[in-house]
Amino acid sequence: METVDIAIIGAGVVGLAIAAEISDGRDVVLIERHNSFGQETSSRNSEVIHAGIYYEKDSLKAQLCIEGNRLLYQICETHQIPYQRIGKLIVALNEGEINLLELLFAKGRDNGVHDLKLLSEIELKKMEPNIQAKAAIWSPSTGIIDTHSLMKHFESQAKEKGVLLAYGCEVTSIEKKTSGYEVGVVDTDGEKLSFRSQVVINSAGLSADKIAGLAGINVDTAGYRLHYAKGEYFKVCSEKSRFIRHLIYPTPTPISLGIHTLLDLSGRMKLGPNAFYVDEIDYGVEEAHRKDFFASAKSILPFLEEDDLSPDMAGIRPKLQAKEEPVRDFVIKEESGSGLPGFINLIGIESPGLTASPAIAKYVKMVVDEISVYV
Numbered sequence: 001m002e003t004v005d006i007a008i009i010g011a012g013v014v015g016l017a018i019a020a021e022i023s024d025g026r027d028v029v030l031i032e033r034h035n036s037f038g039q040e041t042s043s044r045n046s047e048v049i050h051a052g053i054y055y056e057k058d059s060l061k062a063q064l065c066i067e068g069n070r071l072l073y074q075i076c077e078t079h080q081i082p083y084q085r086i087g088k089l090i091v092a093l094n095e096g097e098i099n100l101l102e103l104l105f106a107k108g109r110d111n112g113v114h115d116l117k118l119l120s121e122i123e124l125k126k127m128e129p130n131i132q133a134k135a136a137i138w139s140p141s142t143g144i145i146d147t148h149s150l151m152k153h154f155e156s157q158a159k160e161k162g163v164l165l166a167y168g169c170e171v172t173s174i175e176k177k178t179s180g181y182e183v184g185v186v187d188t189d190g191e192k193l194s195f196r197s198q199v200v201i202n203s204a205g206l207s208a209d210k211i212a213g214l215a216g217i218n219v220d221t222a223g224y225r226l227h228y229a230k231g232e233y234f235k236v237c238s239e240k241s242r243f244i245r246h247l248i249y250p251t252p253t254p255i256s257l258g259i260h261t262l263l264d265l266s267g268r269m270k271l272g273p274n275a276f277y278v279d280e281i282d283y284g285v286e287e288a289h290r291k292d293f294f295a296s297a298k299s300i301l302p303f304l305e306e307d308d309l310s311p312d313m314a315g316i317r318p319k320l321q322a323k324e325e326p327v328r329d330f331v332i333k334e335e336s337g338s339g340l341p342g343f344i345n346l347i348g349i350e351s352p353g354l355t356a357s358p359a360i361a362k363y364v365k366m367v368v369d370e371i372s373v374y375v
């Protein structure tokens with residue numbers, strides 16, 4: 001039977017970043033059920049390089065987002081990956097929201113985002129003459145990135161370092177052996193194969209809880225059950241795109257950052273994502289939600305008409321918290337404590353997972369370096 005040192009499950013941006021980071025001198029295989037990388041959440045998101053403002057202090061989300069933000073800009077500059085340090089405004093519409101904005105400003109600073117600025121209504125008008133709001137936080141280190149190019153870059157780096165890319169292979173079983181794991185896969189022709197790996201890294205996105213379950217972890221006891229929170233986008237007709245210059249976010253709610261106004265790298269404007277829990281994965285966009293998008297955006301963007309909006313795309317967030325439950329942090333854990341040495345779970349890698357991806361990869365490498373001493 002074929003044996004490798006490390007098997008990574010899932011070729012989204014996180015699995016690819018890990019493959020590019022940890023492959024030096026090790027036999028690594030990256031297993032992906034689709035025929036190419038990034039077919040799920042990594043190509044269904046806002047493509048924003050977040051600054052790290054919103055997350056709980058010292059959480060993995062805060063630390064890895066801030067580190068990932070720094071690393072992503074470096075990677076983009078060194079490897080010609082399209083990006084723009086466009087900056088973001090988080091706006092308040094009334095006195096109540098201004099109070100929340102001040103708390104958010106303090107939280108961001110406390111997390112180590114030191115370039116934030118509070119703007120008055122007049123200062124805001126100078127930056128964005130066409131929007132209406134009473135105050136804003138200005139975040140200059142928020143940007144946008146071409147995620148496909150980033151994933152392609154990680155894939156090329158992984159290939160150069162000798163990582164075997166097993167596309168079209170779905171992991172269907174994981175069995176603990178005296179040393180390492182036997183991983184069973186089914187390829188697109190339905191053929192079953194299996195191999196041994198000393199270390200298994202579960203970066204299976206929306207299916208990460210199922211993969212943990214395959215390895216024998218009770219996902220409910222461990223608190224690993226994923227809940228799907230869908231986010232839809234509506235595009236805005238091109239004539240209106242020139243009315244804004246930066247990303248515009250409302251004051252956030254407990255379950256989402258709110259429907260924001262995005263510009264992509266070609267200057268096209270879109271609105272989204274909304275957030276609602278679903279039972280099934282379905283990427284359709286409800287035309288009927290146009291009214292809610294319009295109502296929420298119109299209060300900030302007075303130039304908008306409902307007919308300017310048309311359905312765009314949707315993504316699904318793998319959330320550890322069910323509806324109305326408190327926000328949870330990323331789980332990145334080596335499972336020796338559950339009798340699975342060398343099995344590393346990455347669960348609940350929702351936003352800011354894209355931003356954090358290069359920092360997550362370094363963190364996972366550190367975990368692997370520690371465990372390789374005894375596996």
Ligand SMILES: Cc1cc2nc3c(=O)[nH]c(=O)nc-3n(C[C@H](O)[C@H](O)[C@H](O)COP(=O)(O)OP(=O)(O)OC[C@H]3O[C@@H](n4cnc5c(N)ncnc54)[C@H](O)[C@@H]3O)c2cc1C
Pocket residue numbers: 009010011012013014015016031032033034037038039040041042043044045046047048049050169170171172203204205206207208211230231232273314315316317318349350351352353354355356
């Ligand atoms: C609406 C929305 C907006 C977002 N906006 C942002 C943003 O602006 N900025 C930001 O930083 N983050 C954002 N995110 C979060 C970000 O997109 C994710 O954190 C990131 O893409 C997660 O990457 P991943 O590799 O963990 O997961 P995925 O991209 O889902 O990859 C997991 C891979 O595992 C594979 N897989 C699963 N099961 C198996 C199996 N059994 N065998 C083989 N392969 C398997 C899947 O096919 C998939 O390719 C957003 C997310 C959503 C949903």
